[in-house]
Amino acid sequence: MLTVDYDLLGVGAGTKVIDVGCGAGRHTFEAFRRGADVIGFDQSVSDLNDVDEILQAMKEQGEVPASAKGEAVKGDALDLPYADGTFDCVIASEILEHVPADDKAISELVRVLKPGGSLAITVPRWLPEKICWVLSDEYHANEGGHIRIYRADELRDKVLAHGLTLTHTHHAHALHSPYWWLKCAVGTEKNSHPAVTAYHKLLVWDMMSRPWLTRTAEAALNPLIGKSVALYFRKPPAADA
Structure with a gap:
């Protein structure tokens, strides 16, 4: 990536x-x-x-x-x-x-x-990062x-x-921003959370297969929430x- x-x-x-x-x-x-x-x-x-x-x-x-x-x-x-x-x-x-x-x-x-x-x-x-910081200290406050x-x-x-x-x-x-918001909301170390696992599978599928649907969606969303x-x-x- x-x-x-x-x-x-x-x-x-x-x-x-x-x-x-x-x-x-x-x-x-x-x-x-x-x-x-x-x-x-x-x-x-x-x-x-x-x-x-x-x-x-x-x-x-x-x-x-x-x-x-x-x-x-x-x-x-x-x-x-x-x-x-x-x-x-x-x-x-x-x-x-x-x-x-x-x-x-x-x-x-x-x-x-x-x-x-x-x-x-x-x-x-700035904006996606700010949301992560608001949702979780664990996301950024570590060595x-x-x-x-x-x-x-x-x-x-x-x-x-x-x-x-x-x-x-x-x-x-852009597709990674909601993933990190989700992780920050449920706990950054809770990788086995069902919602986190499901979204991670989507990201892996997108990176490996690069389907038209997700590529088009990300291109449209990048100016907003990249x-x-x-x-x-x-x-x-x-x-x-």
């Missing part, structure tokens, strides 16, 4: 990509599949071990172009171990809401991006949980302050910086 639209980023063979806070690796794998030289970057060793294993399996099974390179790297998003202007594309999907020093994290994302490169940031959208709710214009302005240009925005995963907002930026070319 991708939140970032790769067609907007122009990721392809030879594109140097870093997926900061890659988690289980969904965006790392898509970049790899498209032929990029991608780094899945995270602080969780267990997640990175799984990501590395899948990257190797993808390569061995011929699911990626022969030239593509994939790597899993452990580190701190507040101190990325790369030189200025290393990457053509930087992705930070659903991580900034977890980071106390988000301004520092954004500064690092911009720093390692090449002039002319693209930055994609996604975070939970490593969400510490803030962004308004899209607030996040946009934090990035624009670094001299980048906003190129596109969209919302995603669970995530995605913002895309371009760093000025060197001559204009």
